[in-house]
Amino acid sequence: MKRKIKRTLWLRFDRVLAQNLMRQLAVLGVALLFALGLSYLFLAASNSQWEQFCEAENLNKWLLPLYLLLDSNALNNLYMGNDGTHVHGWMLIASSITFLIGAFIFNGVIIGIITNSIERRVANHQEGHIHYLKSGHYIIMGYDEMVPSFIAYIFEKDKNAYVLIMTSAEVADIREKLHKSFTEEQMRHIIINYGHRISTEDFKDIYLESAEHIYIVGNHKKSAHDAINVECVDSICRYLEDPKVKGHPDRIVCVFKDLDTYAAFKTSEIFKKVGNLGIEFIPYNFYTGWAKQVFVKREYKDFDYPGKTYSYPAVYGKGITPDDDKYVHLVFVGTTNFAVAFAMEAANVLHFPNYSEKGKKTKITFIDINADKEKEEFIIRNRHFFEIQPFYYYDVTTEDKDKKEKEGERDEYVIFKNKPPFLDVEFEFIKGNMFSKPIQDLIESWAKEHNESREAGKQYLSIFLALADQRQNFVMGMNMPDAVYDNGVPVFIRQDRSDNFVTNLRNADTKDNKKMTYAYVNEKDELIEKKRDARYAHIYPFGMNETAYTADNHSLKRAKLINYLYSTADYDTRKFQSILALDAMSPEQIWAEADKYWRELSVALKWSSLYNAYTMRTKLATLRAMRGLDITNKSRDYDTLSSEEIEVLAKVEHNRWNVEKLVMGFRKPHADEDKYEHEAFKKQLASNKKLFIHHDIRPYEDLDMVHKYDEEFAGYIPWIMKMSEEA
Secondary structure, X not given: OHHHHHHHXXXXXXXXXXXXXXXXXXXXXXXXXXXXXXXXXHHHHOOOOHHHHHHHOOOOOOOHHHHHHHOOOHHHHHHHOOOOOOOOHHHHHHHHHHHHHHHHHHHHHHHHHHHHHHXXXXXXXXXXXXXXXXXXXXXXXXXXXOHHHHHHHHHHHOOOOOEXXXXXXXXXXXXXXXXXXXXXXXXXXXXXXXXXXXXXHHHHHOOHHHOOEEEEOOOOOOOOHHHHHHHHHHHHHXXXXXXXXXXXXXEEEEEEOOHHHHHHOOOOOOOHHHHHOOOEEEEEEHHHHHHHHHHHHOEEEOOOOOOOEEEOOOOOOOOOOOOOOOEEEEEEEOOOHHHHHHHHHHHHHOOOOHHHHHOOOEEEEEEEOOHHHHHHHHHHHOHHHHOOOOEEEEEOOOOOHHHHHHOOEEOOOOXXXXXXXXXXXXXXXXXXXXXXXXXXXXXXXXXXXXXXXXXXXXXXXXXXXXOOOHHHHHHHHHOOOHHHHHOOOOEEEEOOOOOHHHHHHHHHHHHHHOOEEEEEEOOOOOEEEEEEOOOOOOEEEEOOHHHOOOOOHHHHHHHHHHHHHHHOOEOOOOEOOOHHHHHHOOHHHHHHHHHHHHHHOOHHHHHHHHHHHHOHHHHHHHHXXXXXXXXXXXXXXXXXXXXXXXXXXXXXXXXXXHHHHHHOOOEOOOHHHOOOOOHHHHHHHHHHHHHOEOOOOOOHHHOOOOHHHHHHHHHOHHHHHHHHHHO
């Protein structure tokens, strides 16, 4: 029992000492009082004339023990005395004991406490236990290889910003990693604090409510990544809902690792409470984020040279007009998360007018040695898409020619067989090894059909090497069939961290618009010479961890304006507010109302507006091509659209909308649910939309007057572009 009490007392004592400087000084104060008490007892018990001595030396008798404890020269002064006499006897012994106690406490303990306190503060700083930032900072919760890209994005917007990283990982290791990516000046603006992103107690220390933005990143290597990030959002909401907490950040960006989790949140209201707090919630996925960089923003950053960016080529050449005879063809090697995410984003944003006029569909091909198995999961993930659109499957590993011929168009998932498929995107799955001759021959044949010019070739081909093994991607990218390089086919190579090698190879082959002279002799024995791009002039890296995050704020603004137009439309006449009425309003008023309507919008409709906004650049490319302009020429982007242009873009928009709704989980109604086939019950059947059954998933020409909205919207594209560019 005595041992247990003793251990408990020592544990409490050590905890007090380990807490902070004030508690250590408090212990010192208690020791001083105890020493003073002992000193009085020693002097009183010494039977010496210490009181008379104090009177003779003009010392207060109550201060003598304190004098002995504090002054390292006190004993010497007392020993000598003012008149040269000596302190002796028991008083000398009592004074010496008191002096030794004081020397131990103040010459040893105080110096030790001060030294230890300095060391402890340094250690606390290095371990992230000291909190400095109280307002106006940006918080990143968690740490993995993506975090530098978030920091770089913040510094790009505000080079003087302070970034606080809250993590439970080793702070010293993280600081060392960041030193590789940021300058000393930037590192002074990065504070790393130890903490847990689901602990509301830790939120108080980092002043979460006073932050500008919060980025919930987590760690991709953890299996429960998405679940913990969701729990983190819930914890933030609970913390901010406390009446004692004043204020809130403007925006929360939450990273989701799993594609299915990310897709589920596109139709779920699980984070509605975040919007109710007045916070803008933005989900982010690493793979789809990169897809948007390639297909929408069409650029990537050089992380080693801040501010330097490179452009991605348009996968649709110089723009597609209604009479273009070529189709867009994307080939993905592998069925990894990258390949699947890119394919789905492509299906959402790559829609062109030559489908309505020429029947040309965007074609997405997967090549994988396990394509027979991988296609099943892909199809089930997007079951409602494949209820309408057949897919194609080929097995090039078999020698059975009859089997190859039978493995063409597959419609076993199609349930709407009474009408031909009306979607402008189709999928193809090819089972085979990328390095095998049949696959190499197939790619070579596609490459020979590729040409950026609308007047030549049969397709706009792009190849994406998206295997998990970076080395395999690189080997494939460097050893494509000659026709790929000869015909300038864009080859996108997945890289883990740095883009340097791929970018430098391309830069070396494109420096000063370098062209190589290609010569051959024709049938008439004439020498023909022409200029051709160098071998690696069209290779591009993607998927680098440290340049992962980039916010497409222009698309977000356009999405808000799109929703604003629909929210303020006259649904009786199917008309938006007139351009004259909008021009009469101040931009501040429009944006304030747009933000208000956006906060009230359901998650599914927010994503619908966002995907519409993502296609703005593609639609502009079509407009520029129809007007005879170069794809980069912005000179007429704000011009009023002609009736022909409006009709073309209205059809493109509805084709896009069909695919968007299907891949988001909506389905086409069956005959007994279709309001178009049962006019008498039109109103009741239309309410099925709440159950993700949408009656307008059908060909453009089969719509009722709702198609007027597509036409109305097309006419407002110049206004949307102008407003979002000027904001």
